[in-house]
Every structure is written in C-alpha cells, then in structure tokens.
Amino acid sequence: MQWKLFADLAERAGTKEVPVDGDADTVGAALDALLAERPALEGRVLTDDGELRDHINVLRNGTNVLVEGDGLEEQVEPGDELALFPPVSGG
Template sequence: MQWKLFADLAEHAGTKEIPVDEGADTVGEALDALLADRPALAERVLTDDGELRDHINVLRNGTNVLVEGDGLEERLEAGDELALFPPVSGG
C-alpha cells in the first residue's frame, strides 16, 4: 500500500509517493503515521486543533472516503492505494 500525494502536498512531503505504515488498519491511522514525521505536510493538512482541513480530499482506491465511505474510520485492505488531494480549481 502507498500514499500518493498531489500538487503542493507532494512538495510539503518532499515526494509524491510514500509507503503506508504497515501497522495501520484504517485510513485515519495511515494518515496519522504519514503526518507524524512530516510537520510541513501536517500543517497543510490539519487545522491547529489537529482536525483534517475541510478542503483536503482523502481517497482510498479512487473513492473519497469522506464523502462515500466511513471517513477516516474506513478499513484498509492489502493493495489499497491512498491519495491526498488539495482543493482543485480551474477556469
């Protein structure tokens, strides 16, 4: 399993792909592990209260778990691909 980071989130993390922590059973646990040693990324993704910012999209296998799943409690399975997207705008 791995995280894919897009746009400025990859810049804050220093890379576009990061392996998911093997001990993570949920998307939230995987996110906590991802952010634990990446303070610049954590600052971009979390509020001062440690909550996920409203505009950050969290996907598991292409589905936004915050909209169509169990949120950060979504269970992980072997081979899952997780992604973080910042807000997207265009014109």
C-alpha cells in the same frame, strides 16, 4: 499500501508517493503514519485542533472516503492506494 500526494502536498512532502509503514488498519491510522513520517504536511492537512481541514480530499482506491465511505474510520487493506488532494481550481 501507499499514499499518493498531489500538487503542493507532494512539494511539501518532497515526493509524490509515500509507502505506509506499520499496522495501519484505517485511513486515519494511515494518515497519522504519513504525518509522522512527513511532518511538513501536518499544517496543510490538519487544523490547529488536529482535525482534517475541510478542503482536503482523502481517497482510498479512487473513492473519496469522506463522501462515500466511513471517513477516517474507513478500513484499509494491504495493497490499497490512498491519495490526498488539496482543493482543485482552474479555469
């Protein structure tokens, strides 16, 4: 299982892909593992209260778990691809 990071999140992490180490069984646990390994992401991804920022999109295998799944409680399996997207804008 690995995280794919986009835009400024990849810049802050210093890489576009981060493998998930450990026994993460939910998206939330995998996110905790990512933030523990790449603490520079925490302020961009979480609020001061430790909640996921409203504008961050979290995908599991291409599906936004915050919209079409169980949010951070979404179950994960080995081989899953997780992704974090900041807000997308453009013209």
